[in-house]
Amino acid sequence: MREERSDMSEDEDGGGGVEQKERWGPSHGGGCCGSAKSRGGVWTDPPPPFSDQVLENVLENVLQFLACRRDRNAASLVCRSWYRAEAQTRGELFIGNCYAVSPRRAADRFRRVRSVVLKGKPRFADFGLVPLGWGAHFSPWASAMAAAYPWLERICLKRMSIADDDLSLLAFSFPFFKDLTLICCDGFGTPGLAVIAEKCRHLRVLDLIEASLEEEEEDEVVDWISKFPQTTTNLETLGFDCVVSTVNFEALEALVALSPALRQLRVNHHVTVDQLFRLMVRAPQLTHLGTGSFGPPAALVLQGDVMEDEADLVSAFAASKSIVSLSGFRDVASQYLPAIYPVCANLTTLNFSYTEITADELKPVIHHCHNLRKFWVLDTVRDEGLQAVAAACKDLRELRVFPLNATEDSEGFVSDVGLAAVSQGCRRLRSILYFCQQMTNKAVITMSKNCQELVVFRLCIMGRHLPDHHTKEPMDEGFGAIVMNCKKLTRLAVSGLLTDKAFGYIGKYGKLIRTLSVAFAGDSDVGLRYVLEGCPKLQKLEIRDSPFGDPALLSGIHQYYNMRFLWMNSCKLSIRGCRDVAQRLPRLVVEVIRDRPEADDETVEKLYMYRSLAGPRNDAPPFVKIL
Amino acid sequence: MEDVKGSDGLGDTELRLGLPGTSTATRSAKRALPEGDEESHDELRRTSAAKAQVVGWPPIRSYRKNSFPGRKVEAEAAAGLYVKVSMDGAPYLRKIDLGVYKGYKELREGLDNMFKCFSLAELSRREGGSGSEYAITYEDKDGDLMLVGDVPWEMFISSCKRLRIMKGSEARGLNSRH
Numbered sequence: 001m002r003e004e005r006s007d008m009s010e011d012e013d014g015g016g017g018v019e020q021k022e023r024w025g026p027s028h029g030g031g032c033c034g035s036a037k038s039r040g041g042v043w044t045d046p047p048p049p050f051s052d053q054v055l056e057n058v059l060e061n062v063l064q065f066l067a068c069r070r071d072r073n074a075a076s077l078v079c080r081s082w083y084r085a086e087a088q089t090r091g092e093l094f095i096g097n098c099y100a101v102s103p104r105r106a107a108d109r110f111r112r113v114r115s116v117v118l119k120g121k122p123r124f125a126d127f128g129l130v131p132l133g134w135g136a137h138f139s140p141w142a143s144a145m146a147a148a149y150p151w152l153e154r155i156c157l158k159r160m161s162i163a164d165d166d167l168s169l170l171a172f173s174f175p176f177f178k179d180l181t182l183i184c185c186d187g188f189g190t191p192g193l194a195v196i197a198e199k200c201r202h203l204r205v206l207d208l209i210e211a212s213l214e215e216e217e218e219d220e221v222v223d224w225i226s227k228f229p230q231t232t233t234n235l236e237t238l239g240f241d242c243v244v245s246t247v248n249f250e251a252l253e254a255l256v257a258l259s260p261a262l263r264q265l266r267v268n269h270h271v272t273v274d275q276l277f278r279l280m281v282r283a284p285q286l287t288h289l290g291t292g293s294f295g296p297p298a299a300l301v302l303q304g305d306v307m308e309d310e311a312d313l314v315s316a317f318a319a320s321k322s323i324v325s326l327s328g329f330r331d332v333a334s335q336y337l338p339a340i341y342p343v344c345a346n347l348t349t350l351n352f353s354y355t356e357i358t359a360d361e362l363k364p365v366i367h368h369c370h371n372l373r374k375f376w377v378l379d380t381v382r383d384e385g386l387q388a389v390a391a392a393c394k395d396l397r398e399l400r401v402f403p404l405n406a407t408e409d410s411e412g413f414v415s416d417v418g419l420a421a422v423s424q425g426c427r428r429l430r431s432i433l434y435f436c437q438q439m440t441n442k443a444v445i446t447m448s449k450n451c452q453e454l455v456v457f458r459l460c461i462m463g464r465h466l467p468d469h470h471t472k473e474p475m476d477e478g479f480g481a482i483v484m485n486c487k488k489l490t491r492l493a494v495s496g497l498l499t500d501k502a503f504g505y506i507g508k509y510g511k512l513i514r515t516l517s518v519a520f521a522g523d524s525d526v527g528l529r530y531v532l533e534g535c536p537k538l539q540k541l542e543i544r545d546s547p548f549g550d551p552a553l554l555s556g557i558h559q560y561y562n563m564r565f566l567w568m569n570s571c572k573l574s575i576r577g578c579r580d581v582a583q584r585l586p587r588l589v590v591e592v593i594r595d596r597p598e599a600d601d602e603t604v605e606k607l608y609m610y611r612s613l614a615g616p617r618n619d620a621p622p623f624v625k626i627l
Numbered sequence: 628m629e630d631v632k633g634s635d636g637l638g639d640t641e642l643r644l645g646l647p648g649t650s651t652a653t654r655s656a657k658r659a660l661p662e663g664d665e666e667s668h669d670e671l672r673r674t675s676a677a678k679a680q681v682v683g684w685p686p687i688r689s690y691r692k693n694s695f696p697g698r699k700v701e702a703e704a705a706a707g708l709y710v711k712v713s714m715d716g717a718p719y720l721r722k723i724d725l726g727v728y729k730g731y732k733e734l735r736e737g738l739d740n741m742f743k744c745f746s747l748a749e750l751s752r753r754e755g756g757s758g759s760e761y762a763i764t765y766e767d768k769d770g771d772l773m774l775v776g777d778v779p780w781e782m783f784i785s786s787c788k789r790l791r792i793m794k795g796s797e798a799r800g801l802n803s804r805h
Contacts, residue, residue: 127683184688210690242690330694354694404695406687435685462685519684544683 007209008117008158008183010096011431011456011491011515059085069094088112095119096564098136098160099589102614103144115154115179116145122567122608123517124542125159126184129569129606131595133621138162138187140619146173154179154205161185167192171199178234179205189214190245194224201229207239207264216245226251228258235259239266241290241328246270256282263322266290269330272297277307280316288349289320291328294336313339327351327376334361344368351376353402359385366392374398379413379435386418390425398456399426400433408463412437416444416469419459423447431456438469439496444478448485457482458493464520464545467497474498480505483513490537493517503527507534514539518546525552532556542567550577557581560588565610573604575627582627587611590627591620708784714742714761714792725784731776738763742792762797765790 063086066072076086092115093106107113120136138160145152152174162185170177177200190213196206225247228235233255240247247270256262256279263286265279271292280286297307307313313336317323323343332355347369352362353376362377362385369375372393377385379401389396399422401414414436420443422429429451439461448454459479467474475496483489483506490512494502498521506513507530514537522528528548531538532555541563549572560566560581575592582590593606616626708725721741728734763775767786775783775790 124683124686126688127686128689129683184690210688212690353691356695402691403685403687406685406692408681408685435687460685464681464684517686519686545681 008119008156008181056081056085060089063089067092091115092117092154097610097612098141099614099617100564100610100612103141105613107144107148111148112151113149114151115156116141116149116152117156117158118160119158120160122542122565123159123540124544124567124569129544130608131593131621131623134593134624135617135619135621136160137619138166138185142166142169142173146170150174151176153177156181156183157185158183159185161187162192164188164192164195168195171195174200176202178202179207179237181205181207181209182211183209184211186212187214189216189220190222190224190243193243194222194227197224198227202234203228204234204261205237206235207237207266208242209239211242213243213245221245223248223251225255228255230254231258233259234261236261237264237288238262239264239290241266241268241292243268249275253278253282259283260285262286264288264325266327267292269293269328273313273333273336274307277313277316280320284319285322286320287322288325289323289328291326293331294329295331295333310335310339314342318342321346323347325349325351329355332357337361337365340365341368345371347372349374352381353378353400356380356404358382359388363388369393370395372396376400376402379403382413383415383418383421386414387421387425390421393426394428396422396426396429398431399429401435402433403435403462406435406462410437410462412462416440416442419443420446423450427451428453430454433458433460433493435460435462437462438466439475439478440470441468441473441475441478441481442470444475445481448478448481452486453488454482454486455488456491457486457489458491458517459495460493461496465497474502476502476505480509483509487512489513491515494521495519496521499523500527500530503530507531510535512537516541518543520545522546522548525549525555528552529555532559536562538562539564541565543571544568545570547572550574550580553577553581557584560585560609561611563611565608567606567608568604569606571604571607573607574602575604576602578604578607578609579627581609587613589616592625592627594623594625708787710765710787710789712738712741712790712792715794715797717742723790725787730780731783734775735763738790738792761792762795763790763792 059082063072063075066075066086066089069092072086072090076083087109088111090110091113093110093113094117095101095106096119098118098120118138118141120138121130121134124130125134136159138157145155146169150173153176155170155177156179160182162182167188170180180196180200180203188211193206196203228251235255236259238255238259247268249271252267252271253275256265262283265283265286266288267276267279267290269292271279273291273294274297276291276294280289307316317339320343324346326340326343326347326349329337329352334357337357341364344365345368348371350369350372356378357380359381362381366372366375366385366388370392373395375389375393375396375398377389377400381388386401389399401418403410404413405411414434415438416436419434419436419439422432423443423446427450430453432447432451432454433456436459439459444459447457461475468478475494475498479492479494479498479502483492489510492506492510492513492515494506494517500523503522503526506516510516510531511534513535516531516535516538518541525548527546528543529552531541532552538559539562543566548568553568553573554577556566578590578592582588588609589612590609591607592604593608595605620626709722710725712721712723723737723741725734728737764772765775765783765787766789767773768788770788772791778786
């Protein structure tokens with residue numbers, strides 16, 4: 001079974017290289033493939049002589065086995081023959097930036113694609129920094145694929161704007177369509193889901209992760225769950241925990257009953273604990289369960305399995321011997337929480353990040369979870385709760401601690417104490433996201449020494465420019481230790497009071513860093529320069545509210561073709577500097593995004609620039625200026 | 628540092644990008660801040676930005692932020708109850724944090740200070756506003772235009788969506804039953 005990352009994050013994608021399909025730099029490639037340099041257009045050579053044809057056929061058969069896209073990119077550069085063979089055999093098309101290449105061009109090169117992964121808006125769009133209507137429309141891709149890939153089976157979209165009509169087009173154009181995964185997408189609603197449910201007879205996966213469905217009035221909401229076929233389905237994954245409207249429970253129950261292959265089910269918060277019980281009884285084979293509200297029953301259930309009390313719920317969990325992942329618990333009533341004890345020992349993933357529980361409520365649960373690898377939680381569990389996690393979850397690989405009150409001056413519930421405790425107990429930690437209000441360099445340094453396997457380190461000290469809580473010094477040394485000691489680090493997010501020194505450390509030691517997020521940090525252009533000159537593997541750089549200006553921007557000219565994108569907002573850039581970059585790098589699309597119409601022309605509020613074979617896009621809204 | 632909010636009172640009116648305390652693009656990009664300045668700068672930044680909410684910070688997806696309805700009220704209280712204040716005839720609006728005022732008297736004084744061109748002391752509900760030039764009104768949750776001062780202060784700040792200072796003549800119609 002193919003290893004899949006459900007959030008489409010590339011953080012743990014293993015080594016090397018860029019995921020480009022055409023080479024960018026002036027001096028790459030050699031030999032017969034020097035001309036594989038991006039010159040636009042498709043290979044339209046006359047057919048090769050007989051022996052070359054045989055070679056290509058052999059190659060195609062061999063290349064079938066090459067799955068990793070980076071390996072495929074490398075193979076495609078060997079020579080024209082390999083290029084063609086690889087293009088004919090690539091089954092999964094990964095496009096990290098939907099504007100980096102035109103749909104037409106991608107479809108022309110890769111003829112036999114079965115699976116498409118497409119990413120749209122820059123990540124800072126999640127935090128409201130990209131104005132509505134900016135772009136990343138799925139429509140042109142939907143049309144191109146509908147024409148080119150009748151055998152398409154799988155689509156994964158992240159941060160794209162999708163219309164109901166696009167979903168309709170998918171449903172009608174791809175008779176073998178199996179998997180639809182939408183992460184942080186918007187623009188569609190229940191009508192779109194209804195068409196998918198109704199028309200995609202081979203549907204195996206329908207997974208909506210943090211999608212923002214269009215707001216619909218009561219009478220506009222379509223009963224999409226009822227549209228699934230009334231016969232046995234192939235459904236393996238159904239995730240709709242982010243859907244705000246209620247779903248028809250009877251239809252859902254019937255669907256679950258008709259889906260013997262169902263392994264992953266994530267329901268939304270309208271599903272109460274007694275309803276969940278009924279679903280679990282129908283699907284004891286589940287491996288991943290999103291529990292909805294896990295709160296008190298709303299109405300009386302009249303027939304069939306009725307949950308009389310908590311004991312029934314416990315037995316339902318006891319019967320679900322395959323569960324390895326739990327999430328949901330949106331309105332958890334604490335008397336129901338112990339019901340999950342029977343499955344705790346088998347859990348590898350537990351998501352309590354929508355659950356306001358205290359340390360005392362967490363402890364008895366986490367105590368059983370000694371196989372836990374991934375744990376997401378709210379800071380309401382406090383340092384004490386994290387200490388319990390450190391004591392129990394020795395195999396933890398990923399920890400995310402989210403704030404209940406996501407405001408700058410909120411009371412922090414976790415601190416350096418929790419972080420240090422986790423680093424003591426969870427030595428195999430690979431990925432951490434930690435929101436707090438106070439932190440010390442000491443704790444961060446401790447983590448850098450204890451958790452040598454760290455690949456992702458994201459620390460968000462919520463108060464802007466906050467120094468070390470004890471020493472009042474900048475957080476430079478802490479982050480410096482992370483880049484110095486964690487030799488596998490590929491993703492870093494920094495916060496707190498930081499001077500250029502921190503960036504000096506990053507530039508000097510962060511040789512594997514691919515993604516860097518910076519906010520309210522640094523003193524001068526030197527900071528950004530350190531990073532652009534020191535981090536050869538940098539792919540994605542997102543910066544906000546930091547004092548970096550045109551000279552810093554220009555110092556990265558050598559790097560931008562190697563990167564997927566650079567985002568900078570509320571820094572010290574001017575139009576002149578950005579235009580300078582645009583002129584020097586013709587294959588870079590330089591977008592200046594303006595929030596307020598009255599802002600003057602010289603200042604650049606938001607800059608988003610990315611390499612592209614497609615040139616300036618033709619769907620840019622009025623507030624975007626492409627230089 | 629020249630860009631500090633409120634030092635001469637005009638800081639508030641300056642149209643500017645980013646936060647109070649961060650520099651605009653028009654300043655020299657090459658200037659590095661010496662260490663000493665940085666600290667006092669931060670102090671200023673922190674205090675002046677204490678109540679101001681920054682877009683997209685902390686970086687939490689709105690999907691997650693909206694998942695805790697019970698907490699939203701607290702978050703708003705912590706963040707300040709900012710409402711727009713318009714005055715008939717003035718070219719631009721102001722924004723005030725209702726949370727900093729203890730009652731109607733402080734509010735009137737604050738507005739008086741801000742707009743400085745009318746005397747609120749004369750404004751009285753009993754007089755029906757007839758003797759004064761301007762009246763303070765507000766738009767409530769239902770979108771209705773109400774005269775300020777009728778309801779208890781707590782009720783007022785939780786239902787007030789924006790303030791409007793209007794000519795006394797127009798406000799007369801609002802003085803209904805009291």
